[in-house]
Amino acid sequence: MAYVEVLCLLFFTAFIFHLIKRPRLGLNEPPLVPYRYPIIGHTYCLLNDSENFLKECKEKYGEPFSLYVFGCVRTFTGVDSTHEVLRNSDVFDFNEGINKTFPIADVFRKFTDCTVAHFARVVHEQISGKLNVYTPRMQKELVSGIEKFIGDCKEPKVIRNIQEMLSLIIAKPVANVILGEEGAKFEDMLVSFTIAERELDWMRFAPEFLLYIHPKLYKFVAILPLLFGWNPITQHRDLFIQRRKPIIEERIRKRKELGEKYIQKDDLLDFFIGESGADAIDDKLLNHLFGVLYSVVFASISTTSRSLSFALPELWNELYEEQLKIHNESNGYLSTEDVNKKMINLDCFLKESFRHSSDIAALPHVVIGDSYTFRRDVYLYMEDTAFNNKFFGETPNDFQPKRHITSYSNGKTVHSPATKVDRSFITFGGGKHACPGRFFAVNEIKMCLHKLILNYNIRTESGKIVPPIKMSYFKIPPMGGLVFENRN
Template identity: 50%
Template sequence: MDYFDIFCLQFFVVFIIYLIKRPQIGKNEPPLVPYRYPIIGHTYRYLYDAENLINECKEKYGDPFSLYIFGSVRTFAGADSSHEVFQNSPDIFDHHTAINVLFPVHEVYRQYLIHEDAPAFSAHSINESINGRIYLYTSRIQKDLLFGIEKYFGDCKGSKRIKNIHDVLSLIIAKPIVNVFLGEEAAQFDDIVESFSGLEKDVFKLKAIPPILLFIHPSLHKKAVTLPLKLGWKPINKHRDLFIRRFKLIVEERVRQRIVLGKKYILKDDLLDFVLSEPDFKTEVVDDKFLDKLFGIIYANAFAAVHSTTRFLAMTLFEYGGRPEFWKEIYEEQLMIHNEINNNLEADNVNKMIKLECFIKESFRNSSDFASLPHALLKDSYTFKNGATIPKGRIVNICTKDVTLSSNFYGETSKNFQPSRHITTYSGGTTIHAPLSKVDKGHIAFGGGRRACPGRFLATHILKIFMHNLVLRYNIRTKSGKVDPKKIIATFVFQPTSELIFENRNY
């Protein structure tokens, strides 16, 4: 077989795939944006020019519209229709189903999760054990964050330049999350803190496999990604082994105390003890199978908590470092609160950090992805209010930045950085603000609807306490003195690759 024959064979295979995979659009579906290249569709531009692609399509074809990406049609919902997706989640649209199609992270934890609806169980656990009792954790979070700040930033008597702020922040943030999830004693285990911090990198190793097989069928991509797991490569097993080594005796003692004390047992202030009190986790025998289940629920939440909080915090620091016009008012607010607390920070003090919280919220808004939060349609079909209908299985991506920068929600100044937009002052002098943890149509950093991120209250608490301490102790700036360009990967926005400079305020 010569080169011409090989070329003809390849062309024939590609042509057959094109015929098989050629998108079929049903009646009344959102408009499928025309594309130039068969099979590839909009994939290349989606990966390398997502911002302009999404903006152009929304302007020309309305909301929602559809693109042909990685061998399938995906619908994109912007400011006009995204709230419908959130309102109907998880009964009609489900985020976790879509994630598992695009990147089967659930497969990593499958052997450890006992609940068919693990997200609902996680939300219930976090709401009951953390969100309603956040005041119990404030001083512990403050102590752990101060420890991390001292360890990784120190005095900064001259100046300290930090290039990869994400990795530093991940280690700092992991410690209070370990404290809240596993208890104060656990936060003293450096290896557990490093495990919580390093979990993100180990899970995302699966993303090293390019999604080429999605062009043929999602199931083939899923099989390719999960093949290493089936062959014995399990990146989180070392975390599981460490968890059992550190916590088997602790769990055994807590189970024993429950049996001995019965109703007199006093619930400890951490997520671990709450999970142990749930019916599905009541046991008299703490074996490896039971510890696997316990590991699954704790570490699945740890992955989400550390990853999201670290990413948002890094974004906020770069926004703060490049916007000196806001330094004075934020510093004065934190200094006033510091003078009130007498070294005993409480939840009420954190609630007074209004200007700081509004700055963080505006940083989130300004740093939104171009498209994210995919949801899969579970029902046979769904018709948007504008009459567009999509079929079962269709993945709907949210045009995140179109929502967060929409003039529908933020007026003519929607593209300007204005933290004060989240504060309302009434004629009588009363001031209220829109909290960072409250989701609405224009604020979807934590998702929306009933399945909005349950950890957003803890994340908000940690972010404010961390920034409070940093602002009081350091001058933080970018090398350029301005907000540096953010790193863009496909539709996702990350903190700039440049460095941040920390200088001690007292020197």
């Protein structure tokens, strides 16, 4: 069948589907913004200029409002209705929403049946709850990674693929926390971490025109390799077993030998071994350990390297003095207190960077409760919160790191930390399901920036701030090169 005939068949199928499932809204539902073309609906407007289009819809129709996108209705919240979605997780399900557009759960289901709720508890207790333990180890690995992948830069060095380089640096402390201190010594494991993260990220870019026909068809194509037995992370399982199986066997042996006297090691691998209760090693246990650990790998490296990629081009000159003072006071060895309580300017800079790098709309939720009459996907119009003059005055679009610091007449200053979620800051979600790993992630980012600021003068290759790339309502870190030059 010729290419044109295939396109005609797909278009005809989509048109019939549109007639069968044309949106019919009941009373008390968010208004559906009028559209001119069947099937297409508002798709082109969102792909071409979602930033201005969503702003116009909000101004004209209020919030929330609905759009006809890719053959289905999507509801978008605004600054006031977003909080209602985040605090009612029993009605608006984020996990189901994200899995419809990015089926990461399907990838790992082959290896483990660990639930999202359990993951959240483990991350909160075993990672964010142990920052005092992990801070010196993270610092050591970050310094090692920076020396290896950036170098001394006595001659200016241009790095163009910033996010890939940052992924390699971040992989070292992640390996330390997940696999133990010996885990970061295997270079092939570090490369595996970064490649696995990249391969999983690619799954979100299935051909979106399939959503014209039905969202399930889009998801089917996204996970098609899985149906034919090819999983993008299977090869990484083999390496994981090769490197970690002897260590797992030894830890199980010691647990059996020492019983209640066994002291759990400070890494996720040992936690999950203990939680499994296994007294012998088998494929089921190895698959489970691989699945849960690489789920954490993907979440931690992807988000952290993205945040750093946005922050580096915007680095603020005044940050150097603060970091140098902290460096001298700590003799170069940061404590958790140094990172949490002393890096006020850096923390505020980072929060402002988070605000400016927020996607235009993201964090899809699916309505699952009976309290609402509409049954569809709900996207948070994040930019309406991030740049709202209700929270940020008359200059919400300006990059002002000090806007998160409040000074009083008695000389006291108070700042709003980057880990704090509230109505004005939803980078980490909100409600009881706010990102449990944000405390660890923010500490890790601040330590990495601390070392980079002390070591290098960093500027964009063009001398200008390169804007992020916008794809529909997502933002991708700018692609311009960064110049690193030894500060000393």
